[in-house]
Amino acid sequence: MAEKFTKGMARNIYYGGSFFVLLLLFGLTLDTVRQLPKRDHRENITAAVAHGKALWENNDCIGCHTIMGEGAYYAPELANVFNRRAGGNKKAFKAFLNAWINAQPLDVPKRRKMPQFNLTDKEINDLAEFLIWTSKIDDNNWPPNIQG
Amino acid sequence: MKFNSQLVAKPYFIFALILFAGQIIFGLLMGMQYINGDIGFPYIPFNVARMVHTNLLIVWLLFGFMGASYFLVPEEANTELYSPLLAKITFWVFAAAGVAVIAGYLLVPYAELAKITHNDILPTMGREFLEQPTIGKIGIVIVCLSFVFNIGMTILKGRKTVINMILLTGLVGLAVFFLFSFYNPINLTLDKYFWWFVVHLWVEGVWELILGALLAFVLIKVTGVDREHIEKWLYVIIAMALISGLVGMGHHFFWIGPPNYWLWLGSAFSALEPVPFFMMLLFAFKMVNERRRDHANKIAVTWAKGTAVMAFLGAGVWGFLHTLAPVNYYTHGTQLTAAHGHLAFFGAYAMIVMCVISYAMPIMRGRPQGNCIKAQKVERLGFWLMCIGMIGITLALTAAGAWQVIFQRIPESAKALNYMATQDKLVGFYWARLMFGFMFAVGLISYFVSFFVGKRPAKQWQN
Numbered sequence: 001m002a003e004k005f006t007k008g009m010a011r012n013i014y015y016g017g018s019f020f021v022l023l024l025l026f027g028l029t030l031d032t033v034r035q036l037p038k039r040d041h042r043e044n045i046t047a048a049v050a051h052g053k054a055l056w057e058n059n060d061c062i063g064c065h066t067i068m069g070e071g072a073y074y075a076p077e078l079a080n081v082f083n084r085r086a087g088g089n090k091k092a093f094k095a096f097l098n099a100w101i102n103a104q105p106l107d108v109p110k111r112r113k114m115p116q117f118n119l120t121d122k123e124i125n126d127l128a129e130f131l132i133w134t135s136k137i138d139d140n141n142w143p144p145n146i147q148g
Numbered sequence: 149m150k151f152n153s154q155l156v157a158k159p160y161f162i163f164a165l166i167l168f169a170g171q172i173i174f175g176l177l178m179g180m181q182y183i184n185g186d187i188g189f190p191y192i193p194f195n196v197a198r199m200v201h202t203n204l205l206i207v208w209l210l211f212g213f214m215g216a217s218y219f220l221v222p223e224e225a226n227t228e229l230y231s232p233l234l235a236k237i238t239f240w241v242f243a244a245a246g247v248a249v250i251a252g253y254l255l256v257p258y259a260e261l262a263k264i265t266h267n268d269i270l271p272t273m274g275r276e277f278l279e280q281p282t283i284g285k286i287g288i289v290i291v292c293l294s295f296v297f298n299i300g301m302t303i304l305k306g307r308k309t310v311i312n313m314i315l316l317t318g319l320v321g322l323a324v325f326f327l328f329s330f331y332n333p334i335n336l337t338l339d340k341y342f343w344w345f346v347v348h349l350w351v352e353g354v355w356e357l358i359l360g361a362l363l364a365f366v367l368i369k370v371t372g373v374d375r376e377h378i379e380k381w382l383y384v385i386i387a388m389a390l391i392s393g394l395v396g397m398g399h400h401f402f403w404i405g406p407p408n409y410w411l412w413l414g415s416a417f418s419a420l421e422p423v424p425f426f427m428m429l430l431f432a433f434k435m436v437n438e439r440r441r442d443h444a445n446k447i448a449v450t451w452a453k454g455t456a457v458m459a460f461l462g463a464g465v466w467g468f469l470h471t472l473a474p475v476n477y478y479t480h481g482t483q484l485t486a487a488h489g490h491l492a493f494f495g496a497y498a499m500i501v502m503c504v505i506s507y508a509m510p511i512m513r514g515r516p517q518g519n520c521i522k523a524q525k526v527e528r529l530g531f532w533l534m535c536i537g538m539i540g541i542t543l544a545l546t547a548a549g550a551w552q553v554i555f556q557r558i559p560e561s562a563k564a565l566n567y568m569a570t571q572d573k574l575v576g577f578y579w580a581r582l583m584f585g586f587m588f589a590v591g592l593i594s595y596f597v598s599f600f601v602g603k604r605p606a607k608q609w610q611n
Contacts, residue, residue, distance in 0.1 A: 007376055010383035011310075018390035025394045028413070032341065035407045040337040050334045057274025057332075058262040063195025068404045069481030070340065071276055074182070074194050076567040077481060105190065112185035112571075115193045117259065137337055140411065142403035144478060146561040147570075 052130025
């Protein structure tokens with residue numbers, strides 16, 4: 001670096017630049033939080049959805065699956081599983097999820113294994129409600145296709 | 149070593165490396181589970197192995213940062229550590245808490261762990277990387293506070309160098325942003341948005357300050373280059389890191405619900421994130437070229453250059469590869485993300501900790517000029533095996549990610565392969581990844597062996 005560029009100037013870029021960008025981030029976050037109600041349809045969060053999220057967390061589902069693309073990459077994406085497995089039909093999806101979760105672990109040698117979590121019917125119902133709610137968040141049309 | 153209190157760093161480094169070994173063992177287990185899902189099941193299901201793998205990484209890096217700070221800060225501040233006793237207590241508390249959390253993951257089902265630790269009172273568990281029981285998170289906060297207090301008081305009573313101030317800023321930021329881990333709203337989009345305030349603002353934010361400060365310290369020590377010159381570079385590097393990285397967080401907001409403007413804001417700012425890493429690369433090589441002395445601890449210099457190169461590749465190049473929204477639309481949540489995660493964490497953070505250890509550990513063991521040539525050779529072998537192993541892992545996962553995009557993401561719904569069918573096509577890549585994983589493990593063993601090569605020179609021990 002040229003000698004004309006002094007340590008003082010570098011320091012000012014650091015303090016000034018990062019302070020400005022931090023402010024920008026703060027402003028953008030405020031705006032995002034304000035706009036989110038239009039996109040996350042929070043008005044549809046029922047007690048069942050909330051309970052479903054707690055189950056999702058307490059069983060560490062994200063340790064294998066992704067949801068909206070985030071998580072582990074060992075098992076399928078689940079933010080759109082409602083559409084993938086039941087074409088958006090609530091009743092069909094709940095029936096599917098109940099059967100699927102109760103059938104775990106599948107007796108297929110070498111296949112990746114999902115543990116048996118011993119969930120009750122009510123719990124599976126609430127988990128389904130959570131996944132259904134999640135599938136309807138406006139996430140800019142991700143994933144690109146139904147396969148997630 | 150200037151001050152006796154710097155010695156408190158030693159147990160931190162040793163314990164960090166023990167946890168590192170644990171991380172690699174669970175990494176290898178997962179590498180096998182990707183190929184044969186029956187391995188370890190049902191005793192250690194994949195999700196448990198992954199929690200252990202990632203949590204061990206975070207904890208050992210924190211131990212490394214703490215050890216590095218305890219070694220570096222007194223020397224920079226030109227005064228003894230404020231309280232070596234507190235540092236020792238903090239070590240034991242953190243070690244006990246860390247072991248308890250990992251044991252909890254392994255010994256009881258996760259839902260049971262959530263129940264035992266009363267996660268319902270303040271639910272924070274079950275989110276990626278933040279799986280620790282709430283009580284464990286509180287423990288982390290207490291440990292961080294005690295650590296930052298100790299470091300802060302030391303700096304307060306001593307010389308306030310640029311390196312110390314930047315390191316302290318990074319450490320305070322680390323503690324502050326971790327507090328977002330206690331915010332877990334029922335609304336998943338909000339939850340995810342602020343989850344990134346821990347994860348992104350750590351690794352693509354304040355941790356870069358820590359990385360820069362540690363690298364600058366080692367470079368000053370091993371090259372003898374003028375401090376003013378190094379500090380100027382350091383300021384510019386971390387300025388670019390924060391300017392690009394803070395709003396660059398937007399690249400995580402594309403597909404989880406936040407407004408559309410993040411698509412271009414996140415793309416534009418995060419596209420600049422390789423810049424600080426490229427500057428770090430120039431910085432490390434320029435300082436070594438302009439060195440005013442040849443330090444006998446050559447392997448520490450190798451680590452310093454190596455971390456700059458690997459961080460640039462992992463965080464810079466592999467990050468840029470999928471950071472633009474139109475690309476990320478197809479690559480989000482594929483093995484490409486895993487590829488980037490591995491190379492970036494290893495290159496930027498694992499390697500800088502090993503760099504500081506490589507410089508500081510011989511000094512603490514009474515070898516101010518570094519380990520004997522034979523030990524350095526063994527360490528160098530470990531360095532190369534780990535670096536090549538990790539690049540191999542990264543390339544294998546990148547290829548796997550690319551195939552995922554081609555088979556599963558790009559075709560229309562009717563023509564796309566489903567997730568499991570796609571995975572079946574990737575087995576070859578997973579084998580390659582596993583083999584490179586074993587290479588990495590051999591490198592780690594070689595690195596460990598280097599600590600036991602050569603006798604402690606009695607004369608130097610007097611210093």
